[in-house]
Ligand SMILES: [Zn+2]
């Protein structure tokens with residue numbers, strides 16, 4: 001399996017294109033502004049079949065273009081604790097417009113989630129099994145998608161290389177975030193590659209050793 005990453009939108013949010021071993025099928029993780037044009041065009045140019053869209057959480061910078069990927073036959077996976085963000089993103093428009101003034105109504109489009117997943121859900125995509133782990137604290141509905149056979153996990157805005165996600169946004173909670181990191185991320189094998197919502201990839205082992213904000217217990 002191959003993981004490609006492109007950072008898009010005003011918050012440089014990572015959009016991952018995960019391609020199977022045959023080079024024919026793919027999954028997209030998160031859909032920042034611009035993904036609906038750039039990444040979808042890439043998928044079409046390369047003749048890839050899109051199997052699913054994984055949404056790590058409902059913040060606008062991760063779901064802005066999600067509707068573009070919610071095509072017939074494409075499964076859209078997300079956690080219901082962020083359903084307000086997916087169903088009615090326009091509720092958060094004013095807040096984002098304060099930071100990015102040129103955003104318009106058209107930038108806030110809902111997405112139809114086809115399956116709400118939760119802690120322990122398993123997904124079979126690209127002939128691999130992905131385990132869902134619920135990692136709230138940055139926001140209520142943050143989940144990670146873990147593929148044990150590939151030793152990879154897509155973690156959203158929980159943990160970054162040398163840092164952690166914000167817990168001061170609505171629905172955020174620092175003790176809960178720390179607990180999520182310790183119980184759901186630091187319990188993965190040390191050589192698991194973590195693909196976060198922003199910035200470079202890292203590993204469980206590297207963060208356990210040196211992350212200054214989230215020390216293991
Ligand atoms: Zn976020």
Ligand SMILES: [Zn+2]
Pocket residue numbers: 011013059061062157197198
């Ligand atoms: Zn983010």
